[in-house]
Amino acid sequence: MHVAIFGTGYVGLVSGACLAEVGHDVICVDVDQAKIAGLERGVVPIYEPGLEPMVKANHAAGRLKFTTDAARAVADAEVIFIAVGTPPDEDGSADLQYVLAVAHTIGRHLRAPAIVVDKSTVPVGTADRVRETIAAELAARGADIAFDVVSNPEFLKEGAAVEDCMRPDRIVIGSTDPASIEKLRRLYAPFNRNRDRIVAMDVRSAELTKYAANAMLATKISFMNEIANIAERVGADVEQVRRGIGSDPRIGWHFIYPGAGYGGSCFPKDVQALARTAGQHGHEPILLNAVEAVNDRQKAHLFDLLVRHYGAAEALRGKTFAVWGLAFKPDTDDMREASSRRLLQQLWDAGAHVRAFDPEARDEARRIFGQRDDLVLCESAEEALQGADALAVVTEWKQFRSPDFARLREALRDAVVFDGRNLYEPGEIEAEGIAYWAIGRGRSI
Ligand code: NAD
Structure with a gap:
């Protein structure tokens, strides 16, 4: 099938590569000329396991093309995806300017019948606006x-995007037109072989499904962080509580890890956008507001632990902190809304210095923070420890899971670790003479 995809970010590029991988003829369009020029030369602008070889192989085979020329992309596409960003507007609602800009572009260049597929996360009712926009452009010419x-x-x-795309849990198709559903069923058939993953529903329900999924996951995280904060105060260990509740299949093991708060390009903005949608329709989203408030507070928690350890924020002035992990989660270089950004800012505001290491997000960190005297971006976890007073762990990359505690104690002047992801056993690390602060682990407080 001839497919055009607008937006070559995490969603557009991964979807394009996977659709080309199963034999479709895909053309990816972006307004970012540098990104498209890079992709043409085989430069994949994001880190995602397995993505680079897939992009290169399919580009070389001629099944995956890149362009900034929308007219060329739309010319013979049967299916046109919209996969551009929907960042938060000033009031937290989804900013639809990029989605609607693509709708205008499609309307201006459409030459033959096509199905326009909205893959961006958009508020309920957006498909109607996209339809009206395209229809108006067609009418104008x-x-x-x-x-x-x-x-x-x-x-x-993110971090498992290629795998998720090749083996999706479900493929939600929001449409009441049997011909459109059938066309997408054929497009996705290679990903849908061993069982039927397609869940067809009306457009508005599909739009809401995406927000419901992310809001549910964010709710689980904020719930667990609430329990962690209670555990800290009552002298309980949230990790034992986690094991105690996860075994109940109604609760399950996934997404019940306490930590330094959720970040990324989706949960924060999608929870906010859903809350704004609720408000706009006269419903007070009490739970969603609380999920967001808990997360916002949790992002400051690691710094609160630092202050508790050192007695006062003023005591941090002139100290140097090693920070392990900058990406909002492992296996990505994405730092959008990452908890690390809050911690770094709080450390800098307190007059402290940072030596940070992230296996993939170093370039992104350099782009975001630029050159500054109070930040050294290191090449390795070990290097970040050199000359540091203490260590803060912010992202649970696998390589941080089993450090040599004796070497840690020698390297850190104050022999203290602040663990925002509960990676270590308190007894084990404390036995090495390291003070250990984690999330919701009453015994270390
Ligand atoms: P992104 O910011 O990584 O990429 C968006 C791309 O769209 C950019 O390359 C940008 O240059 C391009 N773009 C903007 N306007 C354009 C236009 N008029 N024509 C062509 N290209 C244009 O975004 P993303 O993370 O891929 O997310 C895209 C959408 O998918 C968002 O709505 C997001 O909420 C949703 N989503 C993201 C994820 C994720 O994990 N990143 C997961 C599921 C859904």
Whole structure:
């Protein structure tokens, strides 16, 4: 099938590569000329396991093309994906300017019947706005071309995006047109072989499904962080509580890890956007507001532990902190809304210095923070420890899980570790003479 994809970010590029991998003819469009020029030369702008070889192989095979020329992309596409960003507006609602800009572009260039598929995460009712926008552009140039707008929210996880795309849990298709559903069923058939993953529903339900999924996951995290904060005060260990509740299949093991708060490009903005949608429709989203408030407080928690250890924020002035992990989660270089950004800012505001290491997010950190005297971006976890007073762990990369505690104690002047992801056993690390502060582990407090 001939497929055009607008937006070559995490969603667009991964979807494009996976669709090309199973034999479709894919053309990816972006307004970012540097990104497209890089992709043409085989430079993949994001880190995602397995993505680079897949992009290169399919580009070389001629099944995956890149362009900034929207007219060329739309010319013979049967299916046109919208996979551009939907960042938060000033009031937290989703900013639809990029989605609607693509709708205008499609309307201006459509030459033959096509299905427009909205993969971006968009508020309920957006498919109608996309449809109206395209129809208006067609009418303006007197063109009468059949098209449909379908919602097909994306559920891939950064860090496992290729795997999720090749083996999705479910493929939600929001449409009431049997022909559109059938066309997408054929498009996705290679990913849908051993069982039927397609969940067809009306457009509005599909749009809401994506927000419901992310809000549910964010709720689990904030809930667990609430329990962790209670555990700290009552002298309980949230890790034991986690094991105690996860064994109940109604609760399950996933997404019940306490930590330094959730970040990334999706949970924060999607919880906010859903809350704004609720408010706009006269419903007070009490739970969603609380999920967001708990997370916002939790992002400051690691710094609170530092202050508790040193007695006062003023005591941090002139100290140097090693920080392990900058990305918002492991296996990605994405630092959007990452908890590390809050911690670094708080450390700098307190007059402390940072020696940070992240296996993938170093370039991103350099882009975000630029050159500054109070930040050294290190090449390794070991190097970050050199000359540091203490260590803060912010992202649970696998390579941080089993450090040599004796070497840690020797390297850190104050022999203290602040663990924002509960990676270590308190007894084990404390036995090495290291003071250990973690999230919700009453015994270390
Ligand atoms: P991104 O910011 O990584 O990429 C968006 C791309 O769209 C950029 O390359 C940008 O240059 C391009 N773009 C903007 N306007 C354009 C236009 N008019 N024409 C062509 N390209 C244009 O975004 P992302 O993380 O891939 O997310 C895209 C959407 O998918 C968002 O709505 C997001 O909420 C949703 N989503 C993201 C994830 C994720 O893990 N990142 C998962 C599921 C859903």
